[in-house]
Amino acid sequence: MSTFNVELKRVVDDTYDISIGYELQSELIDDLGKGLVGKLKKFAVITDTNVRDLYAKPICEKLIKAGFSVDMFVIPAGEKSKTRETKAKVEDAMLEKGYRRDCCIIAVGGGVVTDLAGFIAGTYARGVPFINYATTLLAAADASVGGKTAVDTPLATNLIGLFNQPKKVYIDIAAWATLPKRQMASGMAETIKHACLASKDMFEFIEENLESILNFEKFACEYIAENNCRIKYEVVMKDERESGLREILNLGHTVGRAIETVSDYKLLHGEALGIGMAAEALLSARLGYMSEEQANRVIELYNRAGLPTQIPDYIDRETLVKKLYTDKKVRDGKLRFVLQKGIGDVVEFAPGVYAKPIEEELAREIIMEL
Amino acid sequence: MSTFNVELKRVVDDTYDISIGYELQSELIDDLGKGLVGKLKKFAVITDTNVRDLYAKPICEKLIKAGFSVDMFVIPAGEKSKTRETKAKVEDAMLEKGYRRDCCIIAVGGGVVTDLAGFIAGTYARGVPFINYATTLLAAADASVGGKTAVDTPLATNLIGLFNQPKKVYIDIAAWATLPKRQMASGMAETIKHACLASKDMFEFIEENLESILNFEKFACEYIAENNCRIKYEVVMKDERESGLREILNLGHTVGRAIETVSDYKLLHGEALGIGMAAEALLSARLGYMSEEQANRVIELYNRAGLPTQIPDYIDRETLVKKLYTDKKVRDGKLRFVLQKGIGDVVEFAPGVYAKPIEEELAREIIMEL
Numbered sequence: 001m002s003t004f005n006v007e008l009k010r011v012v013d014d015t016y017d018i019s020i021g022y023e024l025q026s027e028l029i030d031d032l033g034k035g036l037v038g039k040l041k042k043f044a045v046i047t048d049t050n051v052r053d054l055y056a057k058p059i060c061e062k063l064i065k066a067g068f069s070v071d072m073f074v075i076p077a078g079e080k081s082k083t084r085e086t087k088a089k090v091e092d093a094m095l096e097k098g099y100r101r102d103c104c105i106i107a108v109g110g111g112v113v114t115d116l117a118g119f120i121a122g123t124y125a126r127g128v129p130f131i132n133y134a135t136t137l138l139a140a141a142d143a144s145v146g147g148k149t150a151v152d153t154p155l156a157t158n159l160i161g162l163f164n165q166p167k168k169v170y171i172d173i174a175a176w177a178t179l180p181k182r183q184m185a186s187g188m189a190e191t192i193k194h195a196c197l198a199s200k201d202m203f204e205f206i207e208e209n210l211e212s213i214l215n216f217e218k219f220a221c222e223y224i225a226e227n228n229c230r231i232k233y234e235v236v237m238k239d240e241r242e243s244g245l246r247e248i249l250n251l252g253h254t255v256g257r258a259i260e261t262v263s264d265y266k267l268l269h270g271e272a273l274g275i276g277m278a279a280e281a282l283l284s285a286r287l288g289y290m291s292e293e294q295a296n297r298v299i300e301l302y303n304r305a306g307l308p309t310q311i312p313d314y315i316d317r318e319t320l321v322k323k324l325y326t327d328k329k330v331r332d333g334k335l336r337f338v339l340q341k342g343i344g345d346v347v348e349f350a351p352g353v354y355a356k357p358i359e360e361e362l363a364r365e366i367i368m369e370l
Numbered sequence: 371m372s373t374f375n376v377e378l379k380r381v382v383d384d385t386y387d388i389s390i391g392y393e394l395q396s397e398l399i400d401d402l403g404k405g406l407v408g409k410l411k412k413f414a415v416i417t418d419t420n421v422r423d424l425y426a427k428p429i430c431e432k433l434i435k436a437g438f439s440v441d442m443f444v445i446p447a448g449e450k451s452k453t454r455e456t457k458a459k460v461e462d463a464m465l466e467k468g469y470r471r472d473c474c475i476i477a478v479g480g481g482v483v484t485d486l487a488g489f490i491a492g493t494y495a496r497g498v499p500f501i502n503y504a505t506t507l508l509a510a511a512d513a514s515v516g517g518k519t520a521v522d523t524p525l526a527t528n529l530i531g532l533f534n535q536p537k538k539v540y541i542d543i544a545a546w547a548t549l550p551k552r553q554m555a556s557g558m559a560e561t562i563k564h565a566c567l568a569s570k571d572m573f574e575f576i577e578e579n580l581e582s583i584l585n586f587e588k589f590a591c592e593y594i595a596e597n598n599c600r601i602k603y604e605v606v607m608k609d610e611r612e613s614g615l616r617e618i619l620n621l622g623h624t625v626g627r628a629i630e631t632v633s634d635y636k637l638l639h640g641e642a643l644g645i646g647m648a649a650e651a652l653l654s655a656r657l658g659y660m661s662e663e664q665a666n667r668v669i670e671l672y673n674r675a676g677l678p679t680q681i682p683d684y685i686d687r688e689t690l691v692k693k694l695y696t697d698k699k700v701r702d703g704k705l706r707f708v709l710q711k712g713i714g715d716v717v718e719f720a721p722g723v724y725a726k727p728i729e730e731e732l733a734r735e736i737i738m739e740l
Contacts, residue, residue: 001391002592004599006515007607008385008535014378021371088454095525100700123493125698126520126531145376150496155465161496162532165378222372229374237377328495330470
């Protein structure tokens with residue numbers, strides 16, 4: 001018998017830039033010309049039916065004009081496209097077109113497109129580079145920092161995927177004005193969540209300037225785009241593999257994710273999160289980590305942003321309670337919740353521990369109240 | 371407009387041990403008790419119908435006896451199980467059983483099982499640890515070092531997957547004796563390939579001791595297990611992301627992979643590789659990189675090991691030529707081959723360049739000769 005040691009210690013540098021601005025297509029093409037992804041000449045633009053004409057096509061045309069080889073792969077818009085089946089379809093279409101490892105993927109769209117395309121990039125020919133061109137506030141808030149990519153399965157959302165960092169992210173604020181109102185509101189859900197968990201200043205800025213944001217005023221949109229990145233970055237930097245601190249980004253998601261699934265995606269992610277944040281604010285207040293008045297301020301801000309904070313009647317509450325157990329934070333069969341400490345902070349239950357085991361009965365009580 | 375810099379430089383340590391020996395189940399259990407994968411208590415044993423009873427079941431029983439929680443997930447034996455669909459089925463079964471991120475996957479089987487299970491581990495809950503218990507010579511030769519995991523798709527083999535390093539690999543030589551003769555021969559294909567590309571000594575050892583290997587004599591089996599690991603490790607260490615040097619491990623695979631697919635997996639991987647190695651030896655001789663006599667020695671050794679070195683009649687040669695273009699080494703639409711320099715070395719065409727563009731006509735000629 002013998003032992004062979006495989007020594008595999010290395011420095012990985014996934015550093016990248018996020019560009020925040022208006023109409024960034026030309027900047028993207030310039031960056032590629034300057035070698036953002038080396039000498040690669042072959043690009044797969046993955047997009048959805050919502051933004052194909054407005055954003056993906058112009059980007060493709062500019063790429064072709066700049067001498068690159070490009071194909072566009074279009075998925076149906078909506079969370080229902082975030083599946084292994086859609087992933088396989090795009091892969092097969094790319095294989096059919098002769099894509100090998102010497103290519104780069106450009107995701108043009110919202111969180112569904114960037115999540116799916118980032119996952120495809122991570123496993124295509126064992127990994128090709130990818131770039132996110134984010135056209136929604138949700139993608140800007142949620143998908144720009146952290147490298148989380150995934151698909152949903154019938155039994156759980158976001159459980160199959162990987163950590164994969166883009167080469168660059170473009171947050172095109174101009175695109176937000178083209179979003180349906182419901183999508184923009186949905187994006188605000190993660191933005192308000194970031195404020196709740198990390199910045200009282202940001203929370204108060206949103207309270208004061210919500211109308212300016214929803215009217216796409218430049219100062220307000222840039223403020224939230226930058227602060228979303230900053231907050232998420234600060235959390236992710238300290239815990240890239242989501243072992244402890246990073247769980248705080250899951251604030252509101254224990255109930256939110258479950259509702260999203262039980263609603264069969266009739267609720268958008270941000271809408272489900274609005275309800276989830278209300279649940280966790282009530283729970284935090286119940287356990288004494290924030291005042292009733294603070295919990296109400298959170299709920300009120302979600303309402304003002306046009307988001308639901310109550311469970312729709314068509315959701316069976318007992319089914320919802322059962323669904324909570326598909327949450328990634330479940331450990332040893334116990335539900336675990338991230339809780340708010342006032343506004344702009346979360347509770348650290350022990351050093352590095354930010355999720356608290358909660359009895360099913362208490363979770364059920366809160367759900368029955370909503 | 372503003373730019374936000376996401377700084378993500380870090381040290382990754384994927385160092386692991388390969389244990390080479392006889393009947394290593396107890397060692398595996400001991401290692402887990404000693405914290406090989408930290409405090410994890412929940413294990414998913416992925417195996418196939420061939421080794422379920424002989425190896426996977428005893429391992430599961432020992433795990434349960436040691437106080438761990440275990441489920442066994444069995445896939446049909448054979449390359450046809452290495453698909454996205456089988457991956458999804460295992461994932462769904464694991465989700466159904468409540469597996470979340472706090473679990474570890476143990477692959478028990480040959481290369482198909484370790485490739486598939488390593489890929490599943492890489493994307494389950496965005497990555498859970500995995501361990502390989504390799505029961506075939508092929509898995510020992512091919513899948514123990516390098517971290518390559520993948521599935522096949524209708525359009526290409528091994529193109530969807532990722533680099534993922536196991537926590538430990540167990541090479542159980544005792545298991546080789548339970549292999550069908552055809553499987554053992556197939557494993558010899560990669561072993562001889564390693565000798566061809568890196569070690570004249572190893573090649574001569576196999577020439578002299580082939581019968582001892584095929585009779586599972588200890589000194590001979592340990593020699594090839596260790597040398598397979600060593601050679602692959604030396605190559606992989608110098609080029610973990612397969613940018614240049616690592617392509618030499620692809621010796622024989624340009625034609626081999628294509629034949630494997632065109633045969634619809636009637637040929638085992640190693641059988642297809644035998645033919646691919648013959649093709650590349652002939653090509654190397656034709657281009658003056660090795661003598662005819664050396665090429666014949668390579669072909670002869672494959673034959674003695676019980677492997678085909680001629681293309682079966684049922685393979686359409688023109689279909690095969692077309693299939694060559696699905697090879698991962700294809701660049702700018704040109705076929706590229708790794709070539710042998712005598713026995714025990716490969717040709718370096720330019721610094722760091724080990725694959726040479728070959729005209730389709732020349733590739734066709736060689737294929738017509740076989």
